Amino acid sequence: MNIFAQFASRITKAVEALDLKTQSGDRPDLSRITVEPPRDASHGDLATNAAMVLAKAVGENPRALAEKIAAAMRDDADVAAAEVAGPGFVNLRLADGFWQARLGDILDTATDYGRSDVGAGRRVNVEYVSANPTGPMHVGHCRGAVVGDALANIMAFAGYDVTKEYYINDAGAQIDVLARSVMLRYREALGEQVGEIPPGLYPGDYLVPVGKALADEFDRKLNQMPEEEALAIVKDRTIDAMMAMIKEDLAALNVEHEVFFSERTLHADNAAAIRSAIADLTLKGHVYKGKLPPPKGEKSDDWEDREQTLFRSTEVGDDMDRPLVKSDGAYTYFAADVAYMKDKYARGFQDVIFILGADHGGYVKRMEALAKAVSDGALNLTILLCNLVKLYRDGEPVRMSKRSGEFVTLREVVDEVGRDPIRFMMLYRKSSEPLDFDFAKVTEQSKDNPVFYVQYASARCHSVFRQAKEQLGGGWIERSTMKAAAPRLTDEGEIAIIRKLAEYPRLIEATAQAMEPHRLAFYLYDLAQTFHAHWNRGTENNDLRFVKVNDPELTHARLGLVQAVSDVLTSGLALVGADAPAEMR
Incomplete structure (x- = not known):
């Protein structure tokens, strides 16, 4: 239950009861009323802007209107205090009974607490990673993989119908280069001396097994075929091998896609999909024959000083029109993007999200324009960089990998520090900001290591239940028993934990709607901090310890609090893609 949405509804009803009218005699627009946590926690639990956004329309002083709203809210049984602050904000402090009931909500729903229907089943396609299948995943792919995967998890938890997709860039010049690189390794596997890998080809040792597999399968037959025929076979085998390796690397990071879309399918049957997509745009008036001025600075690969077939993208928000067909009849890279966007729209997606590297900033406007043109504005496109x-x-900076020959591989990082530190730390900063990842810091056991601090809170929760079993004896305490004892929780530290837990449903909805998964990592750290702080109070004051042998009911209440913290940590870490451990070793 999103308590902020619940109180927004209550406040709206209170305002409606005031029977306010605008100067023209109409009812005021109440849609701008919001309820949020106050900037200063000492001011209360909730704050509303209701008086601020309504005062001018109804011709009243904001503070005077705020006083009326505060007076109405004081009649709410769950409100302990309602005060006016600043120019007209209303701050609410909620009764302990309200928070105790919220603990019951969590115990009733367990790790489903926070699940929402705010997405209303809206169909969303999240495409992420989509690395060229020319080698192992490198650390540069890692962040996009985690951001995309966690965002998809969160959006699904918030009620969206999400599909995780990987676009295989298995067409184009880089695949030709890859095939030629593997042919060298194939000849090497047959015993030929190939010397140093020539510049322009892929030098990594990861292609050695691919060459050997080809030698085992074909012996010397590939050398005896026409080059074009041999390279076609090598391409197929190599792409399959590279994608198998990429999927293994992603699985090690707990990333799995539901759809792998091959770019080559767009070029099949004489590029039928591309031709169809361009024909659709032409019928809509978005395609014409013309010339483009050279772009400022360097000339792009697609620029020609001759008449071409162009996408009139400037009419749908782009800063320049884009070539689709070159003067020699060849399709541009962007033409394949047109067909792919049309395919996504045809599959019924309402929202399309691309997770791209920061070096793809130039793609944003053209892709937004394309989505608008393909769908007549019906497709909502978001590109996260x-x-x-x-x-x-x-x-100290980490040197490049020996295995790849060019970069640090994703698998090397996973093998050294583990999946969970990578998943969590890749989210512990907004994705648009640079991120420093230190192998030593993400494995140290301290408060300064966020993933350890959060997982340690989970382990501590489990340790409380082990301690309770040892000291109290007996079996598992039912959630209903813990829920019934919740009114015994009155300490400020206990209520503070419940307040933080109560933020989780709103956090999930806001994170999904803003498409900012780093918010969840921040929240989990804050929850862990609140829990650890109360734990430390218990080490100094025996009365605050979770297990009180001489007071079973209070113990049950406090165990309910610990169970709720464990539920939310388990839920949140699962969405991040990490484990909630029962103990730390």
Whole structure:
């Protein structure tokens, strides 16, 4: 239950009861009323802007109107105090009974607490990673993989119908280069001396097994075929091998896609899909024959000083029109994007989200324009850019991988520090900001390591139940028993934990709607901090300890609090893609 949405509804009803009228005699627009946590927690539990957004329309002084709203809210049984602050905000402090009841909500729903229907089943396609299948995943792909996967998890939890998709860039010049690189490794596997890998080809050792597999399957037959025929076979085998390796790397990071879309399918049957997509745009008046001026600065690969087939993208928000067909009849890279966007729309998606590297900033306007043109404005497109990740070890930059020949592989990072630190830390900063990832810091056991601090809170929750079993004996305490004892929770630290837990449903909805998964990582750290702070109070004051052998009812209440913290940590960490451990080793 989103308590902020619930109180927004209550306040709206209170305002409606005031029978306010605008100067023209109409009812005022109440849609701008919001309820949020106050900036200063000492001011209360909730704050509303109702008087601020209505005063001018109804011709009243904001503070005077706020006093009327506060007076109405004081009649609410769940409100302990309602006060006017500043120019007209209304701050509400809620009764302990309200918070105790919220603990019951969590115990009733367990790890489903926070699940929402705010997405209303809206169909969303989240495409992320989509690395060229030319080698192993590198750390540059890691951030986008985690951001996309966590965002998809959160949106599904918030009620959206989400599909996770990977676009396989298996067409184009880089695949030709890959095939030629593997042919060298194939010849090497047959015993030929190939020497150093020539510039322009892929030098990584990861292609050695691919060459050997081809030698085992074909012996010397590939060398005896026409080059074009041999390279076609090598492409197929190599792409399959690279995608198998990429999927293994992603699985190690707990990333799984439901759809793998091959770019080559767009070029099949004489590029039938591309031709169809361009024909659709032409019928809508978005395609014409013309010339483009050279772009400012460097000339792009697609620029020609001759007449071409162009997408009139400037009429749908782009800053320049885009080539679709070159003067020699070849399709541009962007033409495949047109067909792919049309395919997504044809599959019934209402929202399309691309997770791209920061170096793809130039794609944003053209893709937004394309989505608008393809769908007549019905398709909502969002492109999230992930900034660079810099690797360090004890403050020193990490050198490139020997295996890849060019970069640090994702698998090497997972093998060294583990999946959970990577998943959590890739979210512990807004994706548009640069991220420094230090191998030493993400594995140290301290408060300064956010993932350890959050997982340690989970382990502590489980340790409380082990302690309770040892000291009280007997079996598992039912959630209903813990819920019934909740009114015994009156300490300020206990209520503070429940307040923080009560923020979770709103956090999930806001994170999904803003498409900012880093908010969840921040929240989990704050929850862990609140829990650890109360735990530390218990080490100093025996009366605040979770297990009180001489007071079973109070113990049941406090165990309910611990169970609720464990439920939310388990839920949140699962959405992040990490574990909620029962103990730390």
